[in-house]
Structure formats: C-alpha cells, structure tokens
Amino acid sequence: MRDKIIEYLEKEKGMNEDALLAYTPGAITDSSEEIRIMREREAIKLRDRIYxxxxxxxxIKRMYPAE
Structure with missing residues (x-):
C-alpha cells in the first residue's frame, strides 16, 4: 500500500514538474507584462504543489519505512 501511494504521488509530482517547464522565463518572450505576471503566478502555484x-x-516514507 505504501509503495502504491508513493508511486502515485511521484507521478503527480512528475506531471507538475513537466507542466512547470512551460513556464520557464524564456518560453514566451514577446508577451505583455500582464501575461508575464500571470505566467509567473501559475509557476509559483506549480512550484508550491511540487514542494x-x-x-x-x-x-509517508518516514511514517512507514520500507521493510
């Protein structure tokens, strides 16, 4: 059970990390200031989710150590 939960959370983390790549500062250079601010807010949300x-x-790993 422990390993299945960890596997699920790792996959979720990976998806969020992949989504964060779209928000790198150089991804869109010819956008307005408002769009850049909006993209940075979304990147902050994704970084928080990953954290x-x-x-x-x-x-989970500390509560239920691998046997």
Whole structure:
C-alpha cells in the first residue's frame, strides 16, 4: 500500500514538474507584462504543489519505512 501511494504521488509530482517547464522565463518572450505576471503566478502555484508533494512523500516514507 505504501509503495502504491508513493508511486502515485511521484507521478503527480512528475506531471507538475513537466507542466512547470512551460513556464520557464524564456518560453514566451514577446508577451505583455500582464501575461508575464500571470505566467509567473501559475509557476509559483506549480512550484508550491511540487514542494507539497515532496513533503507528503517524505512524511509517508518516514511514517512507514520500507521493510
């Protein structure tokens, strides 16, 4: 059960990391300031999700160590 949960969270983290690549600063250069601000806000949300998923994974690993 532990490994299945960790596997699921790792996949979610990977999807968010892949989505974050679209928000790299050089991805869109000819956009307005408003669009750049909006994209940075979305990137911040994705980074936060990735951080939270990493925390959850670590908590599960520490609560239920591999046997």
């Amino acid at each position: 939270e998923l990493k925390r959850h994974i670590e908590v």
